[in-house]
Each structure stands twice: as C-alpha cells, then as structure tokens.
Amino acid sequence: MDKQKGISTTLSILLVVLLVTVVGGGLVYKYYLAPGEGPSDGKPGDSQDETADWETYKNEDFGFEIKHPEDVGVQQTDSPGVGFGSYRMFFFRTFYTSETNKQMMSISVVPKDMEGFIQESLVIDTEEEIIVNKKEGVRIIGSDQKNLLIDQIWINHDNKIYIIKKGDQEDIFNQMLSTFRFLE
Numbered sequence: 001m002d003k004q005k006g007i008s009t010t011l012s013i014l015l016v017v018l019l020v021t022v023v024g025g026g027l028v029y030k031y032y033l034a035p036g037e038g039p040s041d042g043k044p045g046d047s048q049d050e051t052a053d054w055e056t057y058k059n060e061d062f063g064f065e066i067k068h069p070e071d072v073g074v075q076q077t078d079s080p081g082v083g084f085g086s087y088r089m090f091f092f093r094t095f096y097t098s099e100t101n102k103q104m105m106s107i108s109v110v111p112k113d114m115e116g117f118i119q120e121s122l123v124i125d126t127e128e129e130i131i132v133n134k135k136e137g138v139r140i141i142g143s144d145q146k147n148l149l150i151d152q153i154w155i156n157h158d159n160k161i162y163i164i165k166k167g168d169q170e171d172i173f174n175q176m177l178s179t180f181r182f183l184e
Helices: 002-033 112-120 170-177
Strands: 055-060 064-068 072-078 090-095 105-113 124-134 135-144 151-157 160-166
Touching: 055 090, 064 105, 064 170, 105 112, 105 170, 112 160, 124 151, 160 170
Parallel strands: none
Antiparallel strands: 055 064, 072 090, 090 105, 105 160, 124 135, 135 151, 151 160
C-alpha cells in the first residue's frame, strides 16, 4: 500500500509540474514571443498602426490620398504648361513647428507623355521595382541636372506619372508612403 501511495504521489507531482510548464509556456509565448501581440512597453513602434491618428489628405482631382502627421502641411503648386502641358506638385512639409520647413516628401503628378523628357534629365544610378499599396512602381536613385541626389518612386496610373520624392526624414517618409493609395 505504501508503494502505491508513493507512486500516486510521484505521479501527482509530475502532473502538477507538467501542468505548470504547459500553462507557463503558453503565457510566455502569448505575451512575449507571439508576433504583434503582448503588452506594450510604451516605446515608439509598439502601436499596430502608428498612422492611425494622422490626418488624411485627399485629392479627388488627381485621384489619390495619403496620411500625414498633424504638424505636416500640404502646399500645392501648379507649373505653367511649357511645351509638355502643365503638372501639379504637392509638398508635404512641417509648418510652424520647431522643425520649420522640413520636407517629408513631395508628389508630382505629370502627364504620361512627359516620362521620357523627365528621365533624360536624370542620371539614374539604381532602378528597382517597388510595390506601393498593391500598385507596381519603380524606385529611382541618382542625381538631377543640378547634381542633387534624388530618391523617388514613379507610379504610372490613369495616364499620369506620380513621382513621389523622398524628403528630409526617411522614417516619416516611409510611414507616409505606406498610406498612399489611389481612389477607386
């Protein structure tokens, strides 16, 4: 009888240890190892969508929208039609903040028939395919006629070229770019 009691006590202890291990392992996985889950430690980047509280700029004439931080304003400029037709530029910059006039990005919308003319004015070092919100584009890195470095993304859409140029702050640029989309 004592032998049976010793076996059942040992078996009970092993079952408790096994139960604690399984439950503890599950909790460790859920809160510390599972992707995108777990408690936040308050660090930037912990949020699922860091752009959720950003403002949305929507332009129905040119058929796109993009989110931007609250302290970033939009300046719209039209170019005169010089031989190739007119085009429009949108500058996303900080205004009236401690970082006055830091440009996050610019978006130029030009007629498709200007593509060759614009490309001839660039010295292209790197050209790679890129996807922006399920739309194929090309990232071009090089320099312009003034020998200034360029890093831009070209997307053909609706007989226009959307040229998205990187600004002064790459992290904000990438977040804004992730929210760019064409309107249906």
